[in-house]
Amino acid sequence: MSVLIFVENWDGKFKKLSFELVSYGAKLAEMYATEAIALTIGNVESSELVRLGKYGAGRIIQAVNPGITSFDSQNFTSVIAGFALQENAGVVVLSNNNTGKAIAPRLSVKLKAGLGAGVSKLPATISPFVIYKKVFSGNAYANFIIKTDIKVLTLAQNSFELIENDRNAVISQVQVDWNSAGVKTKVNEVQKQDGKILLTDADVVISGGRGMKSPDNWGPILEFAELLGAATACSRPVSDEGWRPHEEHTGQTGKIIAPNLYFAIGISGATQHLAGVSSSKYIVAINTDKDAPIFSAAQYGIIGDASKVLPKLVEAVREIKGK
Amino acid sequence: MKILVCISHVPDTTTKVKFIDDFKKLDSTGIQWVINPWDELSLTRALELKDDAANGVTSVSVIHVGPAATEPTIRKALAIGADDAVRVNADPKDAYYVAAQLANAIKGDAYDLILCGIESSDYNGSTVGGMLAEFLGYPSVSSVSGVKLENGQVVVIREIDGGKEIISAETPLVAVVQKGIAREPRIAAMRGIMMARTKPLKVVEPVEVDALTELVAFEMPKPRAACKFVDPENPKQLIELLQNEAKII
Ligand SMILES: Cc1cc2nc3c(=O)[nH]c(=O)nc-3n(C[C@H](O)[C@H](O)[C@H](O)COP(=O)(O)OP(=O)(O)OC[C@H]3O[C@@H](n4cnc5c(N)ncnc54)[C@H](O)[C@@H]3O)c2cc1C
Ligand SMILES: Nc1ncnc2c1ncn2[C@@H]1O[C@H](COP(=O)(O)O)[C@@H](O)[C@H]1O
Numbered sequence: 230m231s232v233l234i235f236v237e238n239w240d241g242k243f244k245k246l247s248f249e250l251v252s253y254g255a256k257l258a259e260m261y262a263t264e265a266i267a268l269t270i271g272n273v274e275s276s277e278l279v280r281l282g283k284y285g286a287g288r289i290i291q292a293v294n295p296g297i298t299s300f301d302s303q304n305f306t307s308v309i310a311g312f313a314l315q316e317n318a319g320v321v322v323l324s325n326n327n328t329g330k331a332i333a334p335r336l337s338v339k340l341k342a343g344l345g346a347g348v349s350k351l352p353a354t355i356s357p358f359v360i361y362k363k364v365f366s367g368n369a370y371a372n373f374i375i376k377t378d379i380k381v382l383t384l385a386q387n388s389f390e391l392i393e394n395d396r397n398a399v400i401s402q403v404q405v406d407w408n409s410a411g412v413k414t415k416v417n418e419v420q421k422q423d424g425k426i427l428l429t430d431a432d433v434v435i436s437g438g439r440g441m442k443s444p445d446n447w448g449p450i451l452e453f454a455e456l457l458g459a460a461t462a463c464s465r466p467v468s469d470e471g472w473r474p475h476e477e478h479t480g481q482t483g484k485i486i487a488p489n490l491y492f493a494i495g496i497s498g499a500t501q502h503l504a505g506v507s508s509s510k511y512i513v514a515i516n517t518d519k520d521a522p523i524f525s526a527a528q529y530g531i532i533g534d535a536s537k538v539l540p541k542l543v544e545a546v547r548e549i550k551g552k
Numbered sequence: 553m554k555i556l557v558c559i560s561h562v563p564d565t566t567t568k569v570k571f572i573d574d575f576k577k578l579d580s581t582g583i584q585w586v587i588n589p590w591d592e593l594s595l596t597r598a599l600e601l602k603d604d605a606a607n608g609v610t611s612v613s614v615i616h617v618g619p620a621a622t623e624p625t626i627r628k629a630l631a632i633g634a635d636d637a638v639r640v641n642a643d644p645k646d647a648y649y650v651a652a653q654l655a656n657a658i659k660g661d662a663y664d665l666i667l668c669g670i671e672s673s674d675y676n677g678s679t680v681g682g683m684l685a686e687f688l689g690y691p692s693v694s695s696v697s698g699v700k701l702e703n704g705q706v707v708v709i710r711e712i713d714g715g716k717e718i719i720s721a722e723t724p725l726v727a728v729v730q731k732g733i734a735r736e737p738r739i740a741a742m743r744g745i746m747m748a749r750t751k752p753l754k755v756v757e758p759v760e761v762d763a764l765t766e767l768v769a770f771e772m773p774k775p776r777a778a779c780k781f782v783d784p785e786n787p788k789q790l791i792e793l794l795q796n797e798a799k800i801i
Contacts, residue, residue, distance in 0.1 A: 299717075301691075302682070302685075302691070302692050302693070302694065303691055303692075325678075326713070327695040327710075327711060327712060327713065330679075330682070330694055330695070330728075331682060331692070331693075331694035331695065331728075332682070333679070333682070334647070334651075334678075334679040334680070334681065334682025334683040334685075334686065335682045335683070335685065335686040335692070337648065337679070337683060337686075337764070338648070338651070338683045338686035339686055341764070342764070343646075343648070343764030343765045344647065344648070344677075344679055344683075344764070344765070345765070346647075346676070346677050346678055346679050347676060347677075347678070359768060362676070363676060364674065364675050364676055364770070365563070365567075365569045365673070365674060365676075366565065366673050366676060367773065368567075368568070368569050368773070369569050369571070369770050369771065369772055369773065370770065370771040370772075370773060371675075371767060371768075371769070371770045371771065372767075372769055372771070373765045373766065373767055373768060374765065374766045374768055375764065375765050376763075376764055376765065376766060377764050413691035413721060413722040413725070414691050414693055414719050414720075414721045414722075414725075415719060415720050415721070416718070416719050417718045417719065417720055418717070418718040419712075419715060419716075419717050419718075420715050420716045420717075420718070421714055421715035422714055422715055423714075425714065427713055427714050430713075432800075433800075433801065457801060475731065475732060478731065481565060481673060482589055482590075482731055483731055489800050490794065490798075490800045490801065500565065500566055501565050501566075504673075507773075510800070511794070511798050511800055513790065513794070514779070524779045525779070526776060527776075527779045528776065528777065528779060528780060528798070529779065529780050529781075529782060529790060529793060529794070529798075530779045530780070530781050530782070531781065531782050531783075531784050531787060531790060532781060532784060533784030534784075537784070538784055538787055541787045541788070542787045542788075542790065542791065545787055545788035545790075545791045546791055548788070549788075549791055549795070
């Protein structure tokens with residue numbers, strides 16, 4: 230029995246969420262007193278593969294085939310399912326990001342393995358296998374038992390800490406079957422926005438709502454974000470109005486994020502907004518209305534006008550950082 | 553081209569959820585049930601595609617797995633504009649169970665494009681769409697923020713980390729949709745509400761399927777500590793707290 234961790238790579242590179250996943254899988258393997266195996270698909274330099282070993286993986290498998298040129302949910306599922314069976318995996322762990330959400334449900338059916346989607350903690354017990362997850366968009370949580378022998382889990386991003394534990398992992402490159410003719414989804418074009426910190430990856434997020442009054446007032450938010458190395462976000466009305474791009478909309482119908490620090494500036498804190506940000510470790514709210522619901526979700530708050538408070542905040546950060 | 557929209561039936565998003573039976577069951581008193589917001593948008597997009605005759609969409613159907621009490625939600629979808637509906641007469645036990653029922657009810661019906669939402673706002677699974685595709689052996693694209701039809705092919709926009717992919721897919725296809733798929737949900741007009749009463753709603757009995765997961769109990773979120781307020785005249789204090797107390801910047 231083993232724990233198999235599917236680790237996505239982005240043009241041959243891993244990122245923080247990859248290491249979170251391996252840390253999680255390795256801890257889970259400890260609960261079973263077994264080995265954690267990290268699996269990635271496609272070309273990755275060995276120096277990059279070695280990095281996965283630092284977080285407790287005992288083995289690292291790189292599945293390759295010259296036919297693999299883009300993502301395909303059916304073929305990726307087949308490759309992962311093949312390794313799950315070959316390695317006698319008791320649990321397969323994936324990220325709860327776009328890729329994981331595309332593969333995990335297919336894998337669950339293919340392996341007839343119960344799926345725990347979006348878990349944020351290790352199982353309370355492994356026999357029975359009890360998982361804990363957010364339900365009703367964060368208004369409640371639930372414990373579920375996964376009843377099957379094989380389990381599939383997707384781990385919520387930024388919910389599990391990195392745990393260093395170098396096991397001198399054995400790295401192997403394995404040629405796998407890839408059914409090019411079976412790829413029924415063809416990628417015609419890829420549009421990338423380069424250079425920006427991704428909202429879903431960011432440790433700090435600065436978000437503005439309708440209380441910012443006009444798109445012309447976003448200057449201090451951008452400056453503040455730049456100083457803190459943060460990503461920018463917004464509430465739904467702000468993106469609906471076209472004040473900010475749609476990629477920035479957070480909430481139930483936008484992106485669901487869990488940064489370490491979320492600044493909600495001129496955001497009232499409607500339940501649908503909180504559904505996307507309530508897993509943030511810290512929330513700071515700036516709002517003129519002392520009764521705004523956002524203050525019930527926040528640990529730190531300033532009751533005041535954003536147009537006056539923000540420039541002072543920017544100044545304070547400049548001072549502290551000596552910029 | 554036949555389009556099918558899978559709809560789930562969820563408490564209105566502003567509901568303050570409460571539980572009964574030792575936290576084993578949702579207290580449904582006073583809950584306003586709605587079509588899952590994503591499914592409302594999928595349906596809207598499907599109808600927009602049908603409105604443009606050049607697309608050759610012959611029908612837009614909806615399907616739902618749920619007991620008879622959920623029929624008003626299905627009628628609402630018919631009132632918005634779906635041509636016909638299927639209800640699988642079963643209590644959704646888990647996502648695997650629902651997807652298996654959907655697959656069974658659909659097989660043989662030759663839908664070309666099946667739309668599912670990225671997640672139901674109740675159990676937040678993000679799973680039924682992918683599972684359904686695997687049961688049917690169809691390709692699937694997830695995180696779809698746009699869909700159009702071009703020469704018998706479905707062209708979708710898939711959101712990826714830091715960008716988008718434009719993908720052309722063979723049919724039949726399951727597209728799992730999210731933000732961007734349609735702007736505003738279409739609402740039912742009076743005429744639609746009248747017509748909905750007479751539109752076909754077929755009830756299918758469930759097949760025997762074992763759920764793979766089982767609820768133990770719900771929990772309420774732990775209350776957060778009270779918010780610490782900082783003087784608006786001295787925001788520097790906030791930065792200091794974040795550095796020294798929270799230790800996050
Ligand atoms: C099905 C559904 C899904 C939804 N999904 C989402 C979602 O995903 N994300 C989302 O964000 N919303 C979503 N909404 C909308 C949500 O209900 C709220 O309407 C929205 O979040 C409000 O945005 P806001 O806080 O920016 O604006 P408002 O509610 O207008 O709040 C503005 C706030 O700014 C404060 N303010 C005003 N002036 C100043 C100033 N000078 N300085 C500081 N503060 C000031 C006000 O006191 C107020 O609290 C959804 C709604 C529905 C029905
Ligand atoms: N009971 C159901 N009947 C029909 N479709 C459903 C049902 N539950 C979920 N779905 C579909 O699956 C999507 C994702 O739901 P979930 O996987 O439960 O988060 C929804 O947006 C619907 O399209």
